[in-house]
Amino acid sequence: MKKRYTAVLAAALALALTLSGCGGNASGGSDNSNASGGSANASGSSQASSSGEGSGAASGKTVYRTLDEIKESGSINIGVFSDKNPFGYVDENGDYQGYDIYFAEQIGKDLGVKINYVSTEAANRVEYLETGKVDIILANFTVTEKRAEQVDFALPYMNVALGVVSPDSRVITDLSELGDGDQVIVISGTTAETYLIENNPEVKLQKYDSYATAKNALENGNGVAWANDNTEVIAFALQNEGYTVGIPTLGSQDTIAPAVSKGNESLLSWINDEIVALGEENFFHAAYEATLMDTYGPDFEETLVVEGGKVTQE
Amino acid sequence: MDWTVIAEYMPLFREAAFLTVRLGLTGIAIAIAVGIACAVVLYYRIPVLKTLVSFYIELSRNTPLLVQLFFIYYGLPKIGISTNPVFCGISGLAFLGGSYMCEAFRSGLEAIPPIQSESAESLGMSRLQVMRYVIFPQALSISVPALMANVIFLMKETSIFSAVSIMDLMFTAKDLIGLYYRTTESLFLLVVFYLIILLPISILGSLLERRLRYAGFGA
Structure with a gap:
């Protein structure tokens, strides 16, 4: 039995070392970059x-x-x-x-x-x-x-800015309208997420990893609004009845x-x-x-x- | 590998780890309860209930957890039942885990030779007493390895909770990579924290297995 713990710990150690080893190589500009995922x-x-x-x-x-x-x-x-x-x-x-x-x-x-x-x-x-x-x-x-x-x-x-879309029943036209329990839907890894974390840390975010799930969550009312590229939220409001882009531009104009x-x-x-x-x-x-x-x-x-x-x- | 980044991310991962453990353990506890109930139903071949339980087991074991979560989180609200992410995560895990736990317990129950319950009954024990004092303790002992395997399996399944916007370990790592592009550090922390959660469970499992190995008359 004791042997087994040792084996488990050894495996853990090996894994940790491999990972940190990758990190070490990385800073040296190694040519093998497929460490993080399967190739x-x-x-x-x-x-x-x-x-x-x-x-x-x-x-x-x-x-x-x-x-x-x-x-x-x-x-x-x-x-x-x-x-x-x-x-x-x-x-x-x-x-x-x-x-x-x-x-x-x-x-x-x-x-x-x-x-x-x-x-x-x-x-x-x-x-x-x-x-x-x-x-x-x-x-x-x-x-x-x-x-x-x-x-x-x-x-x-292409040009782009951020925008916020919300249901007609409660159109958010300014981030200050958000209450304590209100969550804003964002997609993980988008500029909307970065912008809100940096500029409006008080806004509670509900994060999704794909467009499809984020849209679904908005339709289901899991969040009060969805912040994303304004092109995307405008398109969503045009394609779906009952939604309004309350904040058409948020932050600066960017490019794609x-x-x-x-x-x-x-x-x-x-x-x-x-x-x-x-x-x-x-x-x-x-x-x-x-x-x-x-x-x-x-x-x-x-x-x-x-x-x-x-x-x-x- | 930048250790200052790791120190900076540490609190986020710790928070995510607590959430992962909390949701995981709650889900698993419910799964065990569901599993025991279903296993007893199957063991006694209770009519009607038996059919329902078999149906549930086939449904739950033959669909991926991701699909179940999607159904609960994105599907149910379309028919007017709204759910929140935490509820969805726990119930999804319990739904999936229940069937696995049931099969683990059932294998334990059925491993006890009928002669034992017959003997116990001939000694004048009631059906409940037979279950409580003779069958269940031995069945539990036999099913502990399968049980612990399920616990670890379910704990690891929490890593797809990100699909329903739960900020568990996996999503935290993915999110940080997407935000700040510190891939190595995030993945390192991810592995370390999963090990911190799962190693103790695995070791506890081995201990339990050893302590509870009393089943089997004369074995």
């Missing part, structure tokens, strides 16, 4: 090159594939949302659709490679890039300073941009060139008309779309 993408990581110097990120252990390696392999992994209509979602035929996807398809076409969509959740977008599970994140990724320490953002292709692994210069500059080139042909306006018009109508086109990577502040 779903074995081929990706074996081809990956170590970022080595230049990445000042806290975790500093990024694996990525360069532009040439992607072209050579014939397919690109793009991380998108599968439950964020109309930006990135899976339609009734099982195909990915939306504004982000429209852009992703163009990237695949211009690179001449097959696109392999990887469904992500808000909270693991950075993770997927850091571990090389995807080459690009095109999942409504808001540019923030904190995130820019971990990943490299390309030029923006594609992101690549920290230090992946070749892919980053290719995407930047692509966005500028597509700007010439008004590509993102076309993308809006193809994917967002049904939801937002023509009124939001100029506010939302960023063409050619140039933000025109209104």
Whole structure:
């Protein structure tokens, strides 16, 4: 029996050491970054090159594939949302659709490679890039300073701010209206969560890990309001009877941009060139008309779309 | 690995660990009660109830906990029964655990040879007394290993509570990773805290197994 405890403790110790060992390697810029999760993408990581110097990120252990390696392999992994209509979602035929996807398809076409969509959740977008599970994140990724320490953002292709939607029976127009027992629904890993934690720590948050569950929770009345990107809450209020966006903008205007692994210069500059080139042909306006018009109508086109990577502040 | 980050996260994880343990143990306690009740029903082959219990066991053992939680948390409100996350977590765990516990107890009960209850009855003991003094203690002793395995299994199942917005250990780690991108530190703390919770249970289980190994006449 005594032997068994020793075995258990030894196992625990070994596990702890392995984990801390990974941490140690990480700061040294090791090339093996698949420590945290199983390596779903074995081929990706074996081809990956170590970022080595230049990445000042806290975790500093990024694996990525360069532009040439992607072209050579014939397919690109793009991380998108599968439950964020109309930006990135899976339609009734099982195909990915939306504004982000429209852009992703163009990237695949211009690179001449097959696109392999990887469904992500808000909270693991950075993770997927850091571990090389995807080459690009095109999942409504808001540019923030904190995130820019971990990943490299390309030029923006959309504007965004935060917004808060609540049921018509009790429309929240200001955060000060929230009472003691009121909880605000947020999605773990979104800018709304970070913003509220930093600027309104008194607001009680109810956190979900996917868009689908958060929406369901709002419909079921588990929280009094839902804070998220305003594009998302406006879309929700337009698509669902009985909801009003009481706070259309909260905090500052931000932008949404594609992101690549920290230090992946070749892919980053290719995407930047692509966005500028597509700007010439008004590509993102076309993308809006193809994917967002049904939801937002023509009124939001100029506010939302960023063409050619140039933000025109209104 | 940045130890200052670990120190900073520690209180959050401690809080989450308490919540995990509280919900886990409550759920498991209810599961054990449900399990005993169901096992007795099955043992005595009480008509009607027996069919209901079998149905419950098949339903609960053949659907994932995640599905059960979704049903309770997102499904029931659609038909007007609203639930809160804590209630949902506990009842989900009890629903799933009840059937596993029942099967553990039943295997214990059925391992006792009928000659024992027949002998006890011939000594003039009532049916209740036979259960209370002869069958149950031995059945419990036999089912302890399965029971403890279930306790550990159920404790670990709490890690999917994040689906219904319960800030348990798993969700805390995921959330912190999403907020501040300190993956290594968060995962390290996650493993350590699960071990802190589960190792004592596992050791307690071994002790219990040893102390309660008295079943089996002449064995």
